[in-house]
Amino acid sequence: xxxxxxxxxxxxxxxxxxxxxxxxxxxxxxxxxxxxxxxxxxxxxxxxxxxxxxxxxxxxxxxxxxxxxxxxxxxxxxxxxxxxxxxxxxxxxxxxxxxxxxxxxxxxxxxxxxxxxxxxxxxxxxxxxxxxxxxxxxxxxxxxxxxxxxxxxxxxxxxxxxxxxxxxxxxxxxxxxxxxxxxxxxxxxxxxxxxxxxxxxxxxxxxxxxxxxxxxxxxxxxxxxxxxxxxxxxxxxxxxxxxxxxxxxxxxxxxxxxxxxxxxxxxxxxxxxxxxxxxxxxxxxxxxxxxxxxxxxxxxxxxxxxxxxxxxxxxxxxxxxxxxxxxxxxxxxxxxxxxxxxxxxxxxxxxxxxxxxxxxxxxxxxxxxxxxx
Amino acid sequence: xxxxxxxxxxxxxxxxxxxxxxxxxxxxxxxxxxxxxxxxxxxxxxxxxxxxxxxxxxxxxxxxxxxxxxxxxxxxxxxxxxxxxxxxxxxxxxxxxxxxxxxxxxxxxxxxxxxxxxxxxxxxxxxxxxxxxxxxxxxxxxxxxxxxxxxxxxxxxxxxxxxxxxxxxxxxxxxxxxxxxxxxxxxxxxxxxxxxxxxxxxxxxxxxxxxxxxxxxxxxxxxxxxxxxxxxxxxxxxxxxxxxxxxxxxxxxxxxxxxxxxxxxxxxxxxxxxxxxxxxxxxxxxxxxxxxxxxxxxxxxxxxxxxxxxxxxxxxxxxxxxxxxxxxxxxxxxxxxxxxxxxxxxxxxxxxxxxxxxxxxxxxxxxxxxxxxxxxxxxxxxxxxxxxxxxxxxxxxxxxxxxxxxxxxxxxxxxxxxxxxxxxxxxxxxxxxxxxxxxxxxxxxxxxxxxxxxxxxxx
Numbered sequence: 001x002x003x004x005x006x007x008x009x010x011x012x013x014x015x016x017x018x019x020x021x022x023x024x025x026x027x028x029x030x031x032x033x034x035x036x037x038x039x040x041x042x043x044x045x046x047x048x049x050x051x052x053x054x055x056x057x058x059x060x061x062x063x064x065x066x067x068x069x070x071x072x073x074x075x076x077x078x079x080x081x082x083x084x085x086x087x088x089x090x091x092x093x094x095x096x097x098x099x100x101x102x103x104x105x106x107x108x109x110x111x112x113x114x115x116x117x118x119x120x121x122x123x124x125x126x127x128x129x130x131x132x133x134x135x136x137x138x139x140x141x142x143x144x145x146x147x148x149x150x151x152x153x154x155x156x157x158x159x160x161x162x163x164x165x166x167x168x169x170x171x172x173x174x175x176x177x178x179x180x181x182x183x184x185x186x187x188x189x190x191x192x193x194x195x196x197x198x199x200x201x202x203x204x205x206x207x208x209x210x211x212x213x214x215x216x217x218x219x220x221x222x223x224x225x226x227x228x229x230x231x232x233x234x235x236x237x238x239x240x241x242x243x244x245x246x247x248x249x250x251x252x253x254x255x256x257x258x259x260x261x262x263x264x265x266x267x268x269x270x271x272x273x274x275x276x277x278x279x280x281x282x283x284x285x286x287x288x289x290x291x292x293x294x295x296x297x298x299x300x301x302x303x304x305x306x307x308x309x310x311x312x313x314x315x316x317x318x319x320x321x322x323x324x325x326x327x328x329x330x331x332x333x334x335x336x337x338x339x340x341x342x343x344x345x346x347x348x349x350x351x352x353x354x355x356x357x358x359x360x361x362x363x364x365x366x367x368x369x370x371x372x373x
Numbered sequence: 374x375x376x377x378x379x380x381x382x383x384x385x386x387x388x389x390x391x392x393x394x395x396x397x398x399x400x401x402x403x404x405x406x407x408x409x410x411x412x413x414x415x416x417x418x419x420x421x422x423x424x425x426x427x428x429x430x431x432x433x434x435x436x437x438x439x440x441x442x443x444x445x446x447x448x449x450x451x452x453x454x455x456x457x458x459x460x461x462x463x464x465x466x467x468x469x470x471x472x473x474x475x476x477x478x479x480x481x482x483x484x485x486x487x488x489x490x491x492x493x494x495x496x497x498x499x500x501x502x503x504x505x506x507x508x509x510x511x512x513x514x515x516x517x518x519x520x521x522x523x524x525x526x527x528x529x530x531x532x533x534x535x536x537x538x539x540x541x542x543x544x545x546x547x548x549x550x551x552x553x554x555x556x557x558x559x560x561x562x563x564x565x566x567x568x569x570x571x572x573x574x575x576x577x578x579x580x581x582x583x584x585x586x587x588x589x590x591x592x593x594x595x596x597x598x599x600x601x602x603x604x605x606x607x608x609x610x611x612x613x614x615x616x617x618x619x620x621x622x623x624x625x626x627x628x629x630x631x632x633x634x635x636x637x638x639x640x641x642x643x644x645x646x647x648x649x650x651x652x653x654x655x656x657x658x659x660x661x662x663x664x665x666x667x668x669x670x671x672x673x674x675x676x677x678x679x680x681x682x683x684x685x686x687x688x689x690x691x692x693x694x695x696x697x698x699x700x701x702x703x704x705x706x707x708x709x710x711x712x713x714x715x716x717x718x719x720x721x722x723x724x725x726x727x728x729x730x731x732x733x734x735x736x737x738x739x740x741x742x743x744x745x746x747x748x749x750x751x752x753x754x755x756x757x758x759x760x761x762x763x764x765x766x767x768x769x770x771x772x773x774x775x776x777x778x779x780x781x782x783x784x785x786x787x788x789x790x791x792x793x794x795x796x797x798x799x800x801x802x803x804x805x806x807x808x809x810x811x812x813x814x815x816x817x818x819x820x821x822x823x824x825x826x827x828x829x830x831x832x
Contacts, residue, residue: 005760008699008706009403011442011509019486019508020494031416031463032390033443034398043394057392076693077700314387 001089004045006079009038013071013083016296023292024071025299025318026064026311034061037071037083044090054094059101062090064311066303066318067187068263073295091189103309108190111197115179116145117308126175128154131161134172139233140210141171144220145180146307146339152346153339156216159364160235166372167247169238171214177204181215183223183264187304194223202227214238218265218338219303225269234265236275236337236363243281251371254284258331260322260345261297262338275337278363282370288329290322298322300348302340319348327358334360374433380415380457383425388416388463399440399450399458403699404708405758405770406448406791411438411458418463420539420547420583427581427822428545430457436825439577441481441514444506446708447791449518449576453826459581462511467491468584469559475499475589476536478559481513481582485691488512492589500524500592502531505695505740513585518789519574521751523624523645523690524590526617526743532573536561537586540572543579543818551586559586571813576789577824579817593647595654596623598687601642601665603674606720609640610747612674613716615664616644617746621657623647627741627750629723632701640723641677643687698738704759707738708769710776710794712752714785716743722752725779729754733772735765751788754779792826799830 014024014036022028026035033039040061046052065087072083094100100108110119125148134140141161146153164171182197201224205213212231215221221234242248257279265271272294279287292298301310301318312318323345326334334349336342339362346360361369380389390396396410412435417423430437436456443450452458465482470492479488486508492499502522504515515522519532528534537551537559550569551562562569572579601612609627616622624645631637644661648654668674679687686694699707714722723739730737738755754776758769777787777794781801787794799807811830814821 003703006700006703006705008696010444010507010696010699012507012693012696014509015486018490018493019484020490021487031388031460032395032398032414033460034392034394039398042398046397052393052397055393057394061394076697078697078703079700316387 001048001086003079003082004041004086006077007038007041008077009042010076011036011038013037013075015074016070016292017074018296020291021298023074023296023298025066025068025301028318028321029301029312029314029316035064040065041083041086044086048093054099056101059094059099059104060311062087062094063101063104063188063304064306066263066299066301066306066312068299068303069267070299073267088187088189092191093189095189104188104305107305107308108185108188108193111180111185112193116149117180117184117305118149120149122176124149125178126173129157129161129173131173133175134208134210136209137172138170138212140205140208140213141173142181142213142215142220142224143173143178144215144217144339146343147216148178150339150343152342156339156342156362156364159362159368160216163239163242163248163364163367163372167242169242174204179204181217181220181223183219184305186223198223198227202229205230216339218262218269219340222264222268234271234274234337236265236271236278239278239363239367240274243278248367248372250282250367251373252284253282253366253370255333256286256288256331257333257335257366258288258290258326258329259293259335260290260300260326260341261294262336262341263297263299263303265337266297267295275335275363279335279366282366285370288331290325290329292325298325300341300344302344307340307344317348319344320352323348323352323354323358327354331358333366334358335366336360336362376429376433376435377413379429380413380426383429384415384417384422388418390414399443399452399460401451402443402446402448403706404446404448404791405706405766405773406451407453409451409453409455411452412455414458414460416460416463420541423459423541423581423583424545424547426457426459427541427543430822431543431545431820434820434822437581437822438824439581441511442484442509444510444514445518445789447789449789449791449827453792456822461581464583470496470499470589471558471560472496472499474558474560476559477501477587477589478537479512479585479587481511481585483512484508485510485512485515489690492592498592499589501587501589502528502534503691504531505692507696508691512587513582516585516587517573517575517577517582521742521744526622526625526745528588528590529745529748534588535569535573535585536588538562538569538572538582539584540580540582543820543823547583553586571817576827578814578827579823594649595651596645596647596688597654597658598679598684599644599658599661600677600679600687601644601674602639602677603642603668604639605673606640606723608668608673609642609719610717612642612665612668613743613747616642616661617743619660619664620746621646621660625743627719628739630738631736695740698755698757701736701738701757702759702765704757704761704765706760706766706769707755707757708773709753709755710773710780711788712754712776712780712783712785713749713788714752714780714783716747716750718783718785719750719752722779722783725783726754726776729772729775729779730756733768735768735772752785795828799828
């Protein structure tokens, strides 16, 4: 954070590349300059210099950043790639000073004790899923916390497992032995715990001889890629491979669909086209783009643990704005490829009263809906 | 009276703050002027809410500081006498675009970026005059400080492009000026008495703009640039005269800076031009080349070869290179005196800029923009500083203050001057004009609540 003073607070970071809308989730939500990336960096510096005392409000400003990386994408300065690191470092500093706000403390404590942010029993991680344990299969299917415990995430996992089984793909899961991937833990600044989780997962996977991993959650995909030593795929890539190779052939679906890019798939890992290819392979499906898409996508507001503690909730929430944007395209389905996005947007569609107009569905669900042969 | 509660009643709890964090952020801009924390920050969502805030402030004689993106770098939105900062960026609707009449009606929170994107998407044959400020700058804020944009060489200061205003006066009345005062159309402020002048350039001391009509202009399909390079600054004024005489250029920018070294001791005159066809572009290019052919023949100047990367950089709109100047010293800051001077003073201004920089042991940069057909120019005396190095901040501040003085000595006027420079201007201004300013303010704002400290004429 030695260079944090280099932020001029010019504001390029608030926008997508055409400047059409505010694209920083907390700034779009709260509109006070303090919630912009520049405001957050200036306040972080002021906190470190002792100009501003720590407070509940400061913690909300610092932890409401979803780490969506729009700021880094659109900053014009030489330090652009460090911005998210600075936010993570600020959080780390807060944690190390013992100032973690309760919602962050509970989130991290639950992961430390139970391996998931909700504090649910480990045995519930995969006891609901009928899938075999990994045993030297071609792929390890890594579920991640959202797909293990959250209803909408679970349905994503079930759908994908069904497709894998019908396509005859050799895969297995870790079950109770799977541990939180740690992506959010890292983004919240608890680097020690992240290291511990990463080591634990690495050890489990290495001992089983895992070489290839499929992650359903882009957050897990991002974290496991950083473990090193494994070939990691996002499930959208596998779906596209199965379609390309003719292992599965989607049936017809006469629907207008828009695709919402998850931050940890798109901006973090540059995977924009495979999910679209999957959708475009469905006969009759009309794919329309939202105004903000690909590297300019607007985050659902769920990153950095916000899918649990949701500091951005309310009628101006990014998820609700995103659902409205999707509805404006005339789409009947918002296609998602991330369990956090699915939950956030699904709730938002309900809150906006748009549930009957736009259904939030993940790629596997769409493929199954149209029928596969 | 519980002012906080009263503000909450007006705009809702979500849009009022008295938290230390907001007070800190709104106590300063990115420049080096003095800082003061406001008592509250409020974000109204409509003219009616602005009106209620003004009435409240008037009743209790609380200073009001209307702000856009706070990007002047000269502290014009710093609440130097505390009070209520009114962040207008929630009011960001583009209310109307009249395509055939080529004007738009916008709210004060509309950013340069938003209007640009909106027009490109919905009215691709229209554009507005866009400054090289970051896209987060507000259109209205730029107009209220007499900003300049890429069409200023053609049409003058951006403030001359106003076609109508809706203002909440300091007493709380909502007032419309121009054709919109008696018609549904916002086409012009003329031929009525020119009341708009009471609000433009006054830095929010005479009211809060809640709607503004703005001239739009033809947007051509193609845009190109030629960069004329010469090493004798004395010749720049004549080069500009010749280029502007052709009436082929859209925008004319001057640039001089010591780094990178390829730019040292040469002046770049960037000439932007546009057209709807290649034929039009090539015709204009030819006219522009011909206009300075005598300098090419005498080897006093020549056009620079631009690689595609460099050309793309030059054509970026807004030019982020202007903002990136803040990172020259890897220090996150720069200040500048935008001197509005006669173009004939270019060489002298450049000489002074270099002297000032040398005296204060600081690096510098210069970017200038021709306004009108050479009627005047904005000549920036720019100095980067390192926000983490107090000494460098002090040097930049001293160099800036000296630049204000140099501007006045050149017969120019500092643009969007900080308080220090406002005082210098008022001291030198025709006494009766200064008195008139004071009388106008007193008449409009009897309680002196509007952005106090700015444009204050000493008794």
